[in-house]
Amino acid sequence: MKIETVKGTRDFYPDKMRFRNWLFDKLRQVSELYGYEEFDGPFLEYLDLYAAKSGEELVNEQTYILESRGGEKLAIRPEMTPTLARMVAAKQNELRKPIRWFTIPNIWRYEQPQRGRKREFYQWNVDILGVESMDADAEVVAVTVDVLKALGLEKGEFVVRINNRYYLEELLKSLNLDLSLEPAIYREIDRIEKLKPEVFRANLEQAGLDTATVEKLETALRNRNFGDFKPLRDLWERLEQYGIAEYVEFDPSIVRGLLYYTGTVFEVWDPTKRFRRAIMGGGRYDNLITALGGQPLPGVGIACSDVTLEEMLEQLGRLPKLARTLDAFVVHYSPAERPTAIKVASQLRNGGLTTELSLSDLSLDKQLKAASNSGAHFAIIVAPAELERGEVNVKNLQTRQQQTVRVEELATILKGQL
């Protein structure tokens, strides 16, 4: 019987794990540079937590739902923001404001896997709560830009497209649109880039708009100038002060699917359009905490997945080359030297050097080959003749140069040469 991985899941062999750790380290470093603290929550939540605000599609179609033995409906987390909101609401008064938190949880969504999209993935979330002004939104965008730069992306390789849902609302009002049509209209607006113009027009006319209105809407959505709409003006002023205005652009067609967003919404895109989808997404959610029983507390956050980031880096040829690193590999000439080899290895480890010890009595040839394949900087060869003088051979596996070193000085000397 051959058992494979569950559809849409991944094994992280050490090679892959090295990349994942590298990625997470970058995400943590940048988050912490801005004063964000890491948190985590449970893998399972009550389904009700998502029922209210996450959006029908996400909850009904994409969430893994299971029943506990006690008959309660549980959900495997399909996103992290509701957990964050629940945690914040539960201890709202004792938490220092503003709340700056980040997390990298694994998230599950029942979707058709394809490139850049799995069923289990890790999702970096950065959130700031307790700030009403656009200062918070600007900070989140700044963290986002810095993360992408830290991952090695350069200007022109990504763009943060920003909109404000209230701007869009006013726009629709100015066109005298029936507000009951809004969800349908938003949906089409969100997809405008992917749809052919004819299809876009046809869809909207089907939703009840007349041709003249559709044309006006199209023109308005092409507008890259938000005029005197204050929240966006405030935001842009800050973005300029951060020095990141060159990485962002205003795009009135950004909507986002989650119901809880209010005000600012933004997405990171690949300007070359190699990805026909957002790489990151986020926005402001001013009502979510009250929806979960807390006092009013505004929030802004962004999320992205390890899968899309990896795909993005790969497409751009920016995947880091991460070799396994090991300081020393200790080999011995014959079984008689093994006790000393063990002592030598312990000594190196006590000195803080990562050290692998050969555990077999294979020929020196084989052991050196193993040392070479281990990725170690040095092979330490414990052999009888040198041992009589209290010395071991140290071979630099890159330069192939060999030196003789007194056992007591080994750790110190190696540290100096790494």
Place this chain on the structure above:
RNA sequence: GUGGUUGUAGUAGAUAGGUAUUACACCUGAUUGUGGAUCAGGGGCAUUGGGUUCGAAUCCCAACUACCACCCCA
């Protein structure tokens, strides 16, 4: 959930019905105290399950995977 493409050793990549090829990797060896070269030798593979056929990697069906387009999204 819908439609399409796909699946050959660890990896890459031939094979258009007749005992599966090659490269790299791997293992063994080349007078026994030194790894990456060279040489010689070696093991391992047609996703799975059915069907057609004297005979299937090859044709047909199904399942599964990955990928692509919808859908949606990170």
